[in-house]
Amino acid sequence: AAIIIIAPVLCVVVSTQSTGDRAVYLYDLERKERTHRLLAHDDDVNAIAWLDGGSHLFASASDDRSIYVWDRRIVSAGEGGRSTSDIMSAGCVGGFIGHTRGVAHLSARGDGRHLLSNGKDHCAKLWDVRAMHSASDTRHAARSMRNSYYDYRHGRLGDRRGPRETRSRHRSDTSLQTYSGGHQVFRTLLRAHFSPLESTGSRYICAGSNDGTVCIYDALSGDIAALLGGPGGRDLAGRTRPVSYTHLTLPTIA
Helix, strand or coil, X not given: XXXXXXXXXXXXXXXXXXXXXXXXXXXXXXXXXXXEEEECCCCCEEEEEECXXXXXXXXXXXXXXXXXXXXCCCCCCCCCCCCCCCXXXXXXXXXXXXXXXXXXEEEECXXXXXXXXXXXXXEEEEEEHHHCECHHHHHHHHHHCCXXXXXXXXXXXXXXXXXXXXXXXXXXXXXXXXXXXXXXXXXXXXXXXXXXXXXXXXXXXXXXXXXXXXXXXECCCCCEEEEEEXXXXXXXXXXXXXXXXXXXXXXXXX
């Protein structure tokens, strides 16, 4: 489960394989009770992110390869069955599609507009909420994609790629930029973050990788700016940087 707190609401994602809940829960901290159960995703929910500290908008991401954006002010109670049916809770104001595998992590830039996702297809993507699809179009696009599930915890993407599966851009992909080639998502839900807005202007994208490195992408160009940590990790200038952890509240890698 993933938990994000924004007073006076606590947002909880239940995504364990044992429950297969596929729902997003909202709790009122002042009343100490659950207020909403939101249905939309067809598979385990892996991540949520508030678009900024004072916003009513938040996003959820799932193994069904979709990202949905919600407005807390208009969500419905959504009590009911599993979200594998055609039920979608009110309050879902749009969504994104573009990852070819499940979405592992979400991170907001903090400006209320830009969202970063990291997927099991070993790609991070930058989104602008002003370019969302409708919720129904997002669901239709996700359900129409070729079923190419693999267990990322044990397998390798190249060994599971079908003969017709390519990395071509999905026709519904409205992402501003895709970051790939420098990080791999295996064995755990690895994260990707914007570099600090206050000190770097979020110029870089920092993504963890299965090989123990931290990949730094240029947010505008998508190029790899540095590879830090891991065995013999080096930046592009060729200097060895034996570092494996990103400190995202400071303009440094520590």
